[in-house]
Amino acid sequence: MADRNPQRREAELKSRLFPVIMAGGSGTRFWPVSRHLFPKQLLRIGSEDTLIRQTMRRVLGCAPASNVLISTNGPQAELIRIQLADWKDDLKDNYVLEPEGRNTAPAIALAAIEVLARNQHGLMLVVPADHVVTGQREFEMAVALATRLAEQDYLVTFGIKPIRPETGYGYIKPDEKTVLGRLGGLRGYRVRQFVEKPDAAKAARYLKAGSYYWNSGMFVWKAATILDEIRRHQPGLAKVVDQIQQLTATGAPASSVDEAYRGAASISIDTGVMERSSRAAMVPVSFRWSDVGSWGSLDEVAVKNKAGNILTGRVVDLDCNDSIVYADRRVVATIGLKDMVVVDTPDATLVCPKHRAQDVKKVVEILKRQGAPEHLEHVTVQRPWGSYTVLEEGPGFKVKRVTVNPGGRLSLQLHHKRSEHWVVIAGRARVTRGEEVFELGVGQSTAIPVETPHRLENPGQETLHIIEVQNGPYLGEDDIVRFKDDYGRK
Amino acid sequence: MADRNPQRREAELKSRLFPVIMAGGSGTRFWPVSRHLFPKQLLRIGSEDTLIRQTMRRVLGCAPASNVLISTNGPQAELIRIQLADWKDDLKDNYVLEPEGRNTAPAIALAAIEVLARNQHGLMLVVPADHVVTGQREFEMAVALATRLAEQDYLVTFGIKPIRPETGYGYIKPDEKTVLGRLGGLRGYRVRQFVEKPDAAKAARYLKAGSYYWNSGMFVWKAATILDEIRRHQPGLAKVVDQIQQLTATGAPASSVDEAYRGAASISIDTGVMERSSRAAMVPVSFRWSDVGSWGSLDEVAVKNKAGNILTGRVVDLDCNDSIVYADRRVVATIGLKDMVVVDTPDATLVCPKHRAQDVKKVVEILKRQGAPEHLEHVTVQRPWGSYTVLEEGPGFKVKRVTVNPGGRLSLQLHHKRSEHWVVIAGRARVTRGEEVFELGVGQSTAIPVETPHRLENPGQETLHIIEVQNGPYLGEDDIVRFKDDYGRK
Numbered sequence: 019m020a021d022r023n024p025q026r027r028e029a030e031l032k033s034r035l036f037p038v039i040m041a042g043g044s045g046t047r048f049w050p051v052s053r054h055l056f057p058k059q060l061l062r063i064g065s066e067d068t069l070i071r072q073t074m075r076r077v078l079g080c081a082p083a084s085n086v087l088i089s090t091n092g093p094q095a096e097l098i099r100i101q102l103a104d105w106k107d108d109l110k111d112n113y114v115l116e117p118e119g120r121n122t123a124p125a126i127a128l129a130a131i132e133v134l135a136r137n138q139h140g141l142m143l144v145v146p147a148d149h150v151v152t153g154q155r156e157f158e159m160a161v162a163l164a165t166r167l168a169e170q171d172y173l174v175t176f177g178i179k180p181i182r183p184e185t186g187y188g189y190i191k192p193d194e195k196t197v198l199g200r201l202g203g204l205r206g207y208r209v210r211q212f213v214e215k216p217d218a219a220k221a222a223r224y225l226k227a228g229s230y231y232w233n234s235g236m237f238v239w240k241a242a243t244i245l246d247e248i249r250r251h252q253p254g255l256a257k258v259v260d261q262i263q264q265l266t267a268t269g270a271p272a273s274s275v276d277e278a279y280r281g282a283a284s285i286s287i288d289t290g291v292m293e294r295s296s297r298a299a300m301v302p303v304s305f306r307w308s309d310v311g312s313w314g315s316l317d318e319v320a321v322k323n324k325a326g327n328i329l330t331g332r333v334v335d336l337d338c339n340d341s342i343v344y345a346d347r348r349v350v351a352t353i354g355l356k357d358m359v360v361v362d363t364p365d366a367t368l369v370c371p372k373h374r375a376q377d378v379k380k381v382v383e384i385l386k387r388q389g390a391p392e393h394l395e396h397v398t399v400q401r402p403w404g405s406y407t408v409l410e411e412g413p414g415f416k417v418k419r420v421t422v423n424p425g426g427r428l429s430l431q432l433h434h435k436r437s438e439h440w441v442v443i444a445g446r447a448r449v450t451r452g453e454e455v456f457e458l459g460v461g462q463s464t465a466i467p468v469e470t471p472h473r474l475e476n477p478g479q480e481t482l483h484i485i486e487v488q489n490g491p492y493l494g495e496d497d498i499v500r501f502k503d504d505y506g507r508k
Numbered sequence: 509m510a511d512r513n514p515q516r517r518e519a520e521l522k523s524r525l526f527p528v529i530m531a532g533g534s535g536t537r538f539w540p541v542s543r544h545l546f547p548k549q550l551l552r553i554g555s556e557d558t559l560i561r562q563t564m565r566r567v568l569g570c571a572p573a574s575n576v577l578i579s580t581n582g583p584q585a586e587l588i589r590i591q592l593a594d595w596k597d598d599l600k601d602n603y604v605l606e607p608e609g610r611n612t613a614p615a616i617a618l619a620a621i622e623v624l625a626r627n628q629h630g631l632m633l634v635v636p637a638d639h640v641v642t643g644q645r646e647f648e649m650a651v652a653l654a655t656r657l658a659e660q661d662y663l664v665t666f667g668i669k670p671i672r673p674e675t676g677y678g679y680i681k682p683d684e685k686t687v688l689g690r691l692g693g694l695r696g697y698r699v700r701q702f703v704e705k706p707d708a709a710k711a712a713r714y715l716k717a718g719s720y721y722w723n724s725g726m727f728v729w730k731a732a733t734i735l736d737e738i739r740r741h742q743p744g745l746a747k748v749v750d751q752i753q754q755l756t757a758t759g760a761p762a763s764s765v766d767e768a769y770r771g772a773a774s775i776s777i778d779t780g781v782m783e784r785s786s787r788a789a790m791v792p793v794s795f796r797w798s799d800v801g802s803w804g805s806l807d808e809v810a811v812k813n814k815a816g817n818i819l820t821g822r823v824v825d826l827d828c829n830d831s832i833v834y835a836d837r838r839v840v841a842t843i844g845l846k847d848m849v850v851v852d853t854p855d856a857t858l859v860c861p862k863h864r865a866q867d868v869k870k871v872v873e874i875l876k877r878q879g880a881p882e883h884l885e886h887v888t889v890q891r892p893w894g895s896y897t898v899l900e901e902g903p904g905f906k907v908k909r910v911t912v913n914p915g916g917r918l919s920l921q922l923h924h925k926r927s928e929h930w931v932v933i934a935g936r937a938r939v940t941r942g943e944e945v946f947e948l949g950v951g952q953s954t955a956i957p958v959e960t961p962h963r964l965e966n967p968g969q970e971t972l973h974i975i976e977v978q979n980g981p982y983l984g985e986d987d988i989v990r991f992k993d994d995y996g997r998k
Binding site (some may be wrong): 441 | 539698827835838839841843845855856857859860864870875882903905907909928929933934950953966973
C-alpha cells in the first residue's frame with residue numbers, strides 16, 4: 019500500500035526509479051565532428067557540457083546516481099566512463115552492454131532484466147543520451163506524473179508539441195477525453211494512435227490539427243510491465259529474455275548471455291511494443307526538447323548572432339547569413355554564405371546547405387566503404403589516463419602528442435613491431451624501461467627499443483605532454499602487449 | 509644595318525631580347541593556397557608545373573636563359589631560386605630586386621637599367637610570372653612581330669580578344685587603319701586609345717563592338733625607348749633612374765641604389781607611360797591567355813568534370829555543380845553545392861560563392877590586422893636544402909617534420925633559446941654536434957643542447973626525413989646564428 023506521507027512517498031519512488039541512458043548511437047549525423055567511435059552524445063551542444071553529461075545531470079533530479087544504468091556497447095562504454103568519471107563509483111557496475119546492436123527493443127529488455135534483478139518493483143525512465151532538454155523543473159514534473167501512471171501499469175511516453183511539419187519523427191495522438199492523471203498543469207492521457215513518420219502533407223495536417231504530438235523517444239514504465247508487454251507482442255524477443263534471465267540466475271558466464279542476446283531480432287520499442295500495446299499513455303510536456311538530429315537542427319538549440327549565424331572557433335566571416343560555421347583550431351573564412359553548414363575538423367571538412375545536412379550519413383557511408391579512417395575516429399583519442407593526438411603519419415613512422423593526467427599512467431606494455439622516442443614538452447614523466455625506472459623533465463628524452471616492456475606515468479600535479487615518434491614496419495594500435503593496467507584493459 | 513640572312517637576323521634578335529619576369533605578386537587572391545610568402549606564381553595552375561616555371565619555359569622560346577631577368581623582392585627571390593633551380597647557373601646574377609614595392613613603372617625602369625648595362629641595343633619582353641598562356645607557337649609568333657615593332661621604337665602591348673564583359677581589366681582600342689607590321693596571320697597596329705577599367709555597361713559595349721582588346725600586361729620594347737618615354741612622361745621617376753645609373757656606373761654600394769629606389773613614387777607602367785605615349789602599339793594575339801586573377805577564373809584554365817566541377821585532392825562530392833573544391837591531404841565532403849569555391853589547406857579553409865571570390869583579399873587584410881600567421885606563410889616552408897612542416901606548436905615547444913634533399917645540408921648553426929631533438933624517420937642523416945660528426949639511420953635519434961653548434965646533412969641518395977622537437981622559451985625562426993651556409997644566407 020502506498021505511503022500517505024507525500025515526502026516519504028516521493029523518496030520511496032525515487033529509490034525505485036532507474037534512469038536508463040540509451041547511449042549506443044552511431045555518430046554519423048554530426049560527422050565530421052562525430053565519428054563512429056565519437057558519437058553525438060560526446061558533443062557539447064546547447065551547453066558547455068557534453069550531451070551525455072547533460073543527460074546524466076538531468077536524470078539526477080529524478081533518481082540517485084547509483085540507480086542510473088548506461089545502455090551501450092563495449093567500445094563506447096570506455097569513452098562514457100571517461101565522460102561520467104564524476105560519478106564513477108556510483109556507476110561502476112551500471113553499464114548494460116549490448117554485445118551487438120539490435121535496435122531499442124532488445125536493449126531496453128536487457129536493461130529491464132537488470133532493473134528487475136535489482137528491484138522487483140523497479141521503474142524505468144528511458145532517455146536517449148544525446149538529446150537536448152531545456153527546463154529542468156518541467157522535466158522533473160513530467161517524469162513525476164509519468165511515474166504515477168507507470169505505477170498503474172501504463173507505458174508512458176512524453177509528447178512534444180510540434181513546431182514545424184517535421185517528417186522525420188513519429189507522431190502520437192492522445193485520447194484527450196480519458197485523463198489518467200494530473201500534476202501541476204500537466205495531464206496524462208491514454209494514447210489513441212501512434213503514427214509512423216508521415217509524408218509532408220500529413221505532417222502539415224497534424225501540425226494544423228493541434229492534437230498530434232511528436233514522440234520524443236523517452237519513456238517511463240515498470241520493468242515488469244515492459245517485459246510483460248514484450249511477452250505479449252514480441253514472442254521471439256520474449257524467448258531471448260527468458261533465456262537471459264535463466265542464464266543470469268544460474269550465474270552463467272557473460273559470454274553465454276551475449277550469445278543469447280545475439281539471437282534477438284533488431285526491432286525498435288516503438289514499432290515492436292508501443293504501437294501494439296493497449297497500455298500506452300502520453301504526457302504532453304512543457305519543457306523544450308530537441309533530438310538535434312542533424313547539423314541543421316542546431317538552429318533549435320544554439321545561440322545565433324544578429325545575422326542568424328552560429329559561429330564557433332576561429333571563423334573570419336564576411337556577409338554570411340543564417341549559417342552554421344564550426345572551426346576547430348584552424349582558420350575558416352566564409353564569404354557571402356546563406357543557409358549553409360561549414361564544419362572543419364583536424365582531418366575532415368564538410369560543406370553543404372542546411373537542407374542537405376541529413377545527407378552527411380551518405381558521406382560517412384562512402385568513407386566507410388573506402389576504408390577511410392575519417393569515418394571511424396578523430397585524430398585525438400580519449401583514454402582513461404589522458405589522450406593522444408596523431409600529428410602526422412607516413413610509411414614507417416607516426417608522430418603523436420600524448421597527454422597524461424596528473425597521477426595517470428599508461429599500462430605496462432611492449433610492442434613487437436615498433437620502437438618509440440619520447441620527448442617531454444610539458445610536465446614531468448616517470449618512465450619504466452625494462453628494469454630501469456627514471457624521471458624526465460621538459461626537454462629531456464628517452465628511446466624505447468622494440469620488445470622492451472615500458473610504462474609512462476605522470477607523477478606530478480601538472481598535466482604531462484610528450485611527443486612520441488614511432489618507427490617500425492607496423493604501427494597499428496593493436497600491436498600492444500599489456501602486462502599491468504590501472505583501468506582493467508587487456 | 510640589319511642582317512639580310514633571316515636565320516642570322518633571328519639569332520641576333522634573340523641574343524638581344526631580355527625577357528623580364530615580373531614576380532613580385534602579393535599572393536592575396538588565391539588565399540589560402542597562396543600566401544604573402546607563397547604568391548600565386550608558385551601555384552600549379554593549368555599544368556603540373558608552377559606558373560613561374562611555365563613562364564620561364566615560355567620565354568625560353570624567345571631568348572636564351574642567361575638573358576632572363578627576374579624582377580622581384582628579397583623574400584620572394586629565395587623561393588624563386590628554388591623554383592628555377594633547373595636554370596640556376598644562367599640566372600645566378602639575373603635577379604633584379606626591388607627593396608620595396610613601387611608598382612610596375614619603377615620595377616620596369618630598374619630592369620631597363622640592367623638590360624641597358626648589358627646591351628645598349630637590348631630589347632625587353634616584360635611578362636608577369638603568374639599568368640596562363642596556351643599556345644606556345646602563337647606566343648612566339650606574337651613576340652617576334654612585337655620585336656620588329658620594338659625595333660622601330662614602339663612600345664608594344666599584346667591585345668587579348670575579350671570573351672566576356674570583364675570590368676577588372678583595362679581595354680585597348682587599336683587604330684586598325686595603320687598597320688605597322690605583319691607576321692604569319694598577325695598584324696601590329698598603332699594604339700588609338702587606352703581605357704581604364706570600365707563599368708559594366710561600357711564593358712558590354714566594348715565586347716559587342718569587337719574593336720577593343722584586353723590589356724594583357726605583357727610588353728615588348730627597347731630598354732632605351734622605355735627609359736626615353738619615362739623621361740618624357742614621368743620626370744620624377746626619370747630623376748631616380750638617372751641617380752641609379754650614376755650610382756651603378758660609379759660602383760656605389762647596393763644600399764645607396766636601394767635608397768634611391770625608395771625615392772620613386774608608386775605608379776603603374778600603364779597609367780604612367782603607356783597611356784601617355786605616342787609610341788604605343790598593339791599586336792592582337794591568337795594564343796589563349798588568363799591572368800587567373802581569382803579562384804573563379806580557374807574556370808578558364810582548369811579541366812572540369814561532367815558536372816562542371818573542378819575537384820582536386822580527397823574530395824567526397826555528392827551532387828555538386830559548377831564548383832571548385834580544392835582539398836589537400838584532408839578529406840573535404842561537399843553536398844549539393846552550386847557555383848561555390850571550397851579551398852582547404854593544412855591551416856586554413858575558404859568557403860565562398862564564385863562571384864564573391866574577389867573578396868578573399870578582404871579576408872587576408874583581416875588576418876593581417878589580427879597578426880594571424882595564416883596570411884603570411886604555409887605550415888610547409890620551402891628551403892634551398894628541402895623543406896620543413898610545422899606539425900604542432902604550443903607554449904614552449906614546436907614539432908616539425910624536416911625534409912632534406914639528397915646531398916643537401918642546412919647551415920652550421922646554433923640557437924640561443926632552444927634545444928632540439930631529432931629522430932630519423934626515413935633516409936640517413938649526418939649530424940655535426942659541437943666537435944662530433946656522426947651518422948643516424950631510421951629510428952635513431954640525437955639531442956642538440958642550447959648554444960651548441962650543429963648541422964644536419966643528407967649524405968645519401970634518398971630523401972632524409974626527420975622529426976624535430978624543439979623546446980625552449982622562444983622558438984622563432986630568427987633565433988639562429990649561421991656560421992657556414994651552402995646557399996649564401998646570413
